Amino acid sequence: MYDFIRGNIERISPTHVVLENNGVGYLMSISIYTYEKIKSAKQAMLFTEQVFKIENQSPVATLLFGFAEPNEREMFQWLTSVSGVGNNTAILMLSSLDPEALSSAILNGNVGLLKSIKGIGEKTAQRIVLELRDRLGGKARKGATLLPQGMSDYTAEALAALTTLGYNRAAAEKALNKVTENGKLQLSVEELIKNSLKIL
Numbered sequence: 001m002y003d004f005i006r007g008n009i010e011r012i013s014p015t016h017v018v019l020e021n022n023g024v025g026y027l028m029s030i031s032i033y034t035y036e037k038i039k040s041a042k043q044a045m046l047f048t049e050q051v052f053k054i055e056n057q058s059p060v061a062t063l064l065f066g067f068a069e070p071n072e073r074e075m076f077q078w079l080t081s082v083s084g085v086g087n088n089t090a091i092l093m094l095s096s097l098d099p100e101a102l103s104s105a106i107l108n109g110n111v112g113l114l115k116s117i118k119g120i121g122e123k124t125a126q127r128i129v130l131e132l133r134d135r136l137g138g139k140a141r142k143g144a145t146l147l148p149q150g151m152s153d154y155t156a157e158a159l160a161a162l163t164t165l166g167y168n169r170a171a172a173e174k175a176l177n178k179v180t181e182n183g184k185l186q187l188s189v190e191e192l193i194k195n196s197l198k199i200l
Contacts, residue, residue, distance in 0.1 A: 004157070005066070006045035009038065014095075017066060019044065028066030029087075032095035037068035045157070047073045051087055063087065070156050075099040082131045084124055093117050106132050155180060158192035167200055175199040 005028075007021035014035045018025045028046060038044040046066035053061040065087065067073040072094060079090035079102075093102060096117040105113045106129055114125035155176055162172035175196040179187070187195070 002048045002050060002064075004045055004047045006043070008043050009041060012039060017044070017046070019046065019066070026064060026066075028064045029091060030066050031072070031091050033072060033098050034066060034068040034094075044068075049073055049076060065091065069099070071099045075102055078132055078136065079128070082128050084127060089119060092119055103136055106136055109133065155192060157189045158196065161189070161193055162196060162200070171200060172196065 005019050005021055005026050007019035007026070009017060010020045010025055011018040012035065014032050015029060016027060017030050017035075017038070018027050020026075028048065030046070034046070038046075046068065047070050049065040049067070051063045051065065053063055065073075065076065067076065076087075076090050076094060079085050079093060080087060085093075093114075097105065097113070104110075109129050111122065111125045111129060114120055114128060115122050120128075159169070159172055159176055162175075176192060178199055179192055179195040
């Protein structure tokens, strides 16, 4: 199981990317949201979701989905947990609305916005709101909201590591903001974590 893959971008289109790492090319399905984030880059780090394609109750293939930010992957996981929403539908939704806009639409019960997405009918939009509104709302109340839009991949990875270590998410974000506010955006994940720990 891969959490993320970092590598050279060998091929990219609005729907797929091939990342080369140590001589292996990883083909991943992506959303237009991710495509826009990495289309001009030579290298990228994508957070991944591995899905097994099942036929006749047996796995016949492994599908890999890549996301520019952890919050996009999280929204993909939320969406695919809804009955009737498959992997491709979730990617289509993330290509139409960014993770924050989707989260807001669900929390506000904006069925009209959801069904404006190609392939999403009124019943599916209502089901998404019904099944996810309370769950997303519960995460927000606990402070586990989606990552701020625009956060770099390295910073997002450092934030995930700090919260895994048990640090309060808000405090970790504040520390990372202090570390990066003086133009230290080129720090590695390890350096970001070490500098943040000096503040926490």
